[in-house]
Amino acid sequence: MSIERTGRHAAAIFGCAGTSLTAEERAFFRAVDPAGFILFKRNCEAPDQVRALVADLRALVGWRAPVLIDQEGGRVQRLRPPHWRAAPPARRFAELYRLDAVAGLRAAWVNARLIADELADLGIDVDCAPVLDNPVPGAHDVIGDRALGDDVRTIAALGRAVIAGLTAGGVLPVIKHLPGHGRAQVDSHLHCPVVEADEAALGAHDLPPFRALADAPFAMTAHVVYRAWDTERVATWSHRIITDVIRGAIGFTGCLLSDDLSMQALDGGLGERAERALAAGCDLALHCNGDLAEMRAVAGAAGTLSDIAADRFTAALDRRTAPDPIDRLALMAELDALLARLANERG
Structure with a gap:
């Protein structure tokens, strides 16, 4: 399929290789007109540099x-000191919530609002957070302290607070990883997880946080096989899971992104990976590593947004708002005080 501009955006979101764009990248993005871009640590050296890169991508x-980024806090944050704040991992808010629910919710909101402030300052307007996966004992720690707790009520409540904090700062959230990555025994960046839990267990434990926040504008699939629903295909490639579980049982109606197509949970060429994700029902194919040859293959397979995907994508972007004003220093002090309560309790 041709990757030339057709009047509708390509059904893909792409990364780039470095802190500024090469001539080849410029030509590719200009021709393809992707639905968006995603930044990683390799792209983020200093505030002025990131602002220039974001502006350059949009100008092309x-x-x-x-422009997306994974800025969860803890071990998954692409913006780091010395230029940006080291945000705490999600687990800290779950621990505070168990101690004092009101304080936990407020801390999660304040932290998300501060993250949004940092992102909006750079021109980044979508954060791939919150993680709504519900971990089980013995699972691989690829989720671990990224989870907002280990029970459905806590995860849903704190997830709602994170979404509220991001959106108040003009940043759209991406809930992940549908229909749940918390049972995975291996890291899907490196291997393909297979979940053997039955449908009843998944429905009671894994789905409820996503169902509670199904009104989010964006969501991301999991590269995980769930034997109860599809014995062979990961959720990203499973029409049944996307239709019956993500759109059906969870009730998500927003714009659905694949997880990163360059992850090793998937096999086959990059074009085949994109084609299978979109055929299964993903609205957008996400490719993150900045490899230009791989991006060409994804773009060639993905083509442009389908009518329904374009509608969902437009509806999601229409929810972007101007940030509410904040006193950043006051919010930072408040967050420190809230988390100090947790430290004192531990002490």
Whole structure:
């Protein structure tokens, strides 16, 4: 399929290789007009540099394309000191919530609002957070302290607070990883997880946080096989899981992204990976590593947004708002005080 501009954005979101764009990347993005871009640590050296990169990406495609980043806090944050704040991992808010629910919710909101402030300052307007996966004992720690707790009520409540904090700061959230990555015994970046739990267990334990926050604008699939629903295909490639579970049982109606297609949980060429994700029902194919040859293959297979995907994508972007003003120093002090309560309790 041709990757030339057709009047509708390509059904893909792409990364780039470094802190500025090469001539080849410029030509590729200008021709393809992707639905958006995603930044990683390799792209983020200093505030002025990131602002220039974001502006350059948007100038190439000629519209306010969304720019995504994984800024969860803890071990998954692409913006780090000395230029940006070291945000705590999600587990800290779950621990505080168990001690004092009101304090936990407030801390989660304040932290998310501060993250949004940092992102909006750079022109980044989508954060791939919150993680709504519900971990089980003995699972691989790829989720671990990224989870907002280990029970459905806590995860849903804190997830709602994170979404509220991000959106108040003009940043759209991406809930992940549907329909749940908390049971995986291996890291899907390196291997393909297979979950053997039955449908009843998944429905009671894994789905409820996503169901509670199904009104989010964006969501991301999991590269995980769930034997109860599809014995062979990961959720990203499973029409049954996307249709019956993500759109059906969970009730998600927003714009659905695949997880990163370059992850080793998937096999086959990059074009085949993108084609299978979109055929299964993903609205957008996400490719993150900045490899230009791989991006060409993804773009060639993905083509442009389908009518329904374009509607969902537009509806999600229409939810972008101007940030509410904040006193950043006051919020930072408040967050420190809230988390100090947890430290004192431990002490």
